[in-house]
Amino acid sequence: MGKLTTHVLDTMHGSPAAGMSVMLYRLEAGQAGRLIKQLTLNHDGRADAPLLEGEALQPGRYRLVFGVEAYFRGRGVALPEPAFLGEVPLDFGIADAASHYHVPLLASPWAYSTYRGS
Template sequence: MTGLTTHVLDLTLGKPACELEISFYKTDSDRRDLLSKFVTNSDGRLDKPIFDQSNIRAGWYEMVFHAGKYLIAKHKMRSAELFFDNVSISFQINELKQHYHVPLLLSKFGYSTYRGS
């Protein structure tokens, strides 16, 4: 399998983070171009890969997870209670025959990511 996928888990609830908005950008030294927007499904995933083997391209990208909006909706937090708003993950795709999986483990006061498989 070749492409780019993501998965968001809500560590506070111990469940997938459903209905979390994600903005996806192509970046380079002086540009940031919005390529698409997504919303996670009931499994905390997207309904289809961001890239598959037919359209994956090398370069730098950024995923912006709109965590604040999600935390307000799902955890009934007020805006003034948020520790962070958006989670931005910048990464490079440089091997077009590999699969890139960028999961986000999210809680009210922290987050973690890694390159998954």
């Protein structure tokens, strides 16, 4: 059974990004994204359950939006106004609904990277 998961690591502090907000959108051609889920990451920087799984996981285009600026401000990091990074959107495709798609984010106030994890 396929599933979609995420995990965020705070590379500034060397810790999971506990408390970061995440929104998941389904993208359709020629339309604005449709919000599917909104959540706050747990103490390990993960969602408490898969973002999508089973029949809810369908092939198509998706977007995860991570609240990087709000997270770092909440940690007491002095950021300029406006912050270099606000919300970080990651667009990705799901081709095989039977597979596990893990979308991690490594983030600081000034940089981020991602990859398809396992």
